[in-house]
Amino acid sequence: MTAAELLVPPLAPALLVYSLCVVFAAGIVRGFAGFGFSAITVAGMSLVISPALVVPAIFALEILASLSQLRGIARDVDMPWLSWLMLGNLICIPIGVALLAWLPETPLRLLIGALLMAAALLLRGGAHVTLVPTRGVRLAAGLASGFINGVAAIGGIAIAVMLSTTKMAPAALRATLIALLLFSDIVSLVCAALMPSAAHASGTLLGPDTLKWALWLAPAMLAGIWYGQRSFKGVSPVQFRKHVLNLLIALATVSVVRSLVGLLG
Numbered sequence: 039m040t041a042a043e044l045l046v047p048p049l050a051p052a053l054l055v056y057s058l059c060v061v062f063a064a065g066i067v068r069g070f071a072g073f074g075f076s077a078i079t080v081a082g083m084s085l086v087i088s089p090a091l092v093v094p095a096i097f098a099l100e101i102l103a104s105l106s107q108l109r110g111i112a113r114d115v116d117m118p119w120l121s122w123l124m125l126g127n128l129i130c131i132p133i134g135v136a137l138l139a140w141l142p143e144t145p146l147r148l149l150i151g152a153l154l155m156a157a158a159l160l161l162r163g164g165a166h167v168t169l170v171p172t173r174g175v176r177l178a179a180g181l182a183s184g185f186i187n188g189v190a191a192i193g194g195i196a197i198a199v200m201l202s203t204t205k206m207a208p209a210a211l212r213a214t215l216i217a218l219l220l221f222s223d224i225v226s227l228v229c230a231a232l233m234p235s236a237a238h239a240s241g242t243l244l245g246p247d248t249l250k251w252a253l254w255l256a257p258a259m260l261a262g263i264w265y266g267q268r269s270f271k272g273v274s275p276v277q278f279r280k281h282v283l284n285l286l287i288a289l290a291t292v293s294v295v296r297s298l299v300g301l302l303g
Contacts, residue, residue: 065262072212073194081292095251104220111213126180134188144300151293158286208278
């Protein structure tokens with residue numbers, strides 16, 4: 039077996055280049071907003087590649103993305119929010135992943151994507167909703183985002199919608215999202231390794247191609263994150279909230295469209 043066969047996923051050259059472009063664009067969004075990498079990457083690559091081939095690798099890439107950003111955001115993390123969000127995710131991510139073995143995935147993605155899109159549109163349109171940061175509210179937000187992440191892999195979008203209704207400063211919101219995604223992606227990757235999956239001969243969601251895809255896509259993702267982080271500097275709170283809500287609407291729309299396409303066969 040040649041070095042290329044060991045390191046490069048078995049795909050046509052044009053599609054390999056396309057995958058790098060998608061991941062670079064998703065990396066820019068991740069570097070700027072602190073979330074959105076998985077949703078954009080899965081949505082873009084699932085047009086030409088089976089999501090089952092890349093989703094586990096994307097969990098690994100998300101972990102690498104968060105680690106690459108931790109040094110610059112650690113002082114801005116809102117620890118009271120983060121601790122309760124982590125607890126909620128720890129409880130509900132395994133429940134969400136387990137439900138995928140019993141409930142149809144596509145209708146769930148459609149329902150959750152539609153709800154998130156409606157919420158983001160309302161907020162973008164000027165609706166004023168403010169979450170009071172009590173322990174119960176923080177835990178409920180963590181439970182909801184963890185469940186959505188386990189079921190539909192869009193927990194980052196869900197928690198971004200919730201946190202956009204708080205009075206959290208842009209830097210704190212972005213930093214808290216990055217730290218939470220690091221934790222939730224580690225939990226999701228562990229669940230993928232342990233959770234039985236009839237769709238894979240190996241018995242779990244992780245297969246031998248996971249590392250190959252992660253190594254192939256990592257440089258493009260890191261380059262995108264670097265560019266996105268530079269773009270974040272100097273953005274005002276009003277501009278940041280506007281950009282985040284626009285991104286949420288776009289990502290939720292992509293999730294809904296993907297689900298509709300899946301339902302229509």
